[in-house]
Structure formats: C-alpha cells, structure tokens
Amino acid sequence: MVNRPTTNPPSPNLQRMFSALVPWYDFLNRLLSLRRDVRWRRRLAAGLPGWPSPIVLDLAAGTMDVALELARRYPNAKLVAADFSHPMLCRGREKWGCCQNTASLGLVAADAFKLPFRQAVFQAVTLAFGIRNMTPREVALTEIHRVLQPGGWLAVLEFGPPVHRPLARLYNLYLHNLLPWLGRLLSRHAFAYQYLAASIQGFPGPEAFLSELGQAGFRPLPPIPLTGGIAWLYYAIK
C-alpha cells in the first residue's frame, strides 16, 4: 500500500536556477552532451508500449524535448507537460508551436511533490533529468505512483555512473572541470553547472535506484545504460 506524500518541500532556489537557465538550456544540452541527449530522449519514448492513444504526463518537462518526442511517436496521445518553472514551460510552448503536432498538449505549472491530478489518471509518466533534483526522492516517486493507472509505466532518464572504468575517469574529469567551466563561460551561470556535477555525483547508482523504485510500489524492469552508462534509462510498472 502506498501512502500519499505528506511533505511538500519548498524549492524556490532550484526553481529560480532553472528559470534563469532557459535562454541557454537547449543549446548547452546539445553542446555539453555532443547531441547524445537527443538520442537518449528518443530512446526513452521508443521504449514505452505502443499504446494507440495514451495519456501521458511528462513531469519536469523543462523546454519539452520529451513531450515533443512523445508527440512524434504517439500522434494521438493526450500529453500533459508539468514543471515548476514557468519560463521553462513557456519556452517549451514556443517550440511546440513550431511543430505540426496532432497530439494534444496541456501545460501545468506544478511541483512534483504535490501534483494537481487525481489518482490513476495517466498511462505513463516520463521524467527526464528531473528525479535527480527532487529530494526526498521517495516522496516524488510516491506522488508519481499515485497519479499512474494500475499497470501504468514510469520512464526515468537520468545521469548515472559509467560502466567502464576508463570512461568513468574521463567522465569525472569532464564533469568536475570542463563542464562547470564551459557552463560558466557560455551561460554565465557557474552555480548551475557546479550544481549539475554535484547532483549527478549524488544520484544513486542503478541498483540503489531500482530498490527505491521498488519501495515506492513499482516493479522495475532491468535498467538500460546509454552511452556507456553516462545516462541510464529506467522503466518501472505500477
């Protein structure tokens, strides 16, 4: 039995940080990941079941790259993009307006800790590079579990530990030296890119995260390493 979350931690600093990044966000994502991020999100959408017209919540939607990918893959989907950063959603709406989508889209400014949806509404919840920012994670996962239909899918895309040691060494150098430097140089938001490195380092490895998913009431599938484990794809079923 999964209880409703009882806490709703305020996170105004995080909210402000993400909102300030909006003008640079997509550009730096592509640059700093060498465009791997586009493939990772595509892979996330491709791994969901082939429902004819699913109702999907893209949580921590940001500038809506995942929602756009879902719209391409599911032309009859009903999508809801939710994020606690209004400027992120506004940028996403501009991007959505530039594409010819047949899927329907609703935008909701909402905190993942207290989602303004009834229980068991969605067939899937997608969460790309969002869960790392949500503490306590178990509260966010419990809230996601609540809004999913029984049998519904949670798809999480998140950074993780590379699987091979030489790649891990290189990646750590990149994460702690090159990435904050590039982030500061290009976006002038040094803190955000230091935070990015620290939050990636602080996120649990696949085994521990699978166990958290299980504790939140999900049945996790085997995790999928992407680009040598720099990112991981998790699917879990309610």
Ligand SMILES: C[S@@+](CC[C@H](N)C(=O)[O-])C[C@H]1O[C@@H](n2cnc3c(N)ncnc32)[C@H](O)[C@@H]1O
């Ligand atoms: C790294 S971005 C990822 C955005 C998008 N999913 C993507 O793939 O590019 C993280 C997003 O999570 C949002 N976010 C972080 N914590 C949140 C929370 N508690 N509730 C809702 N949104 C949150 C931020 O505003 C930001 O847009």
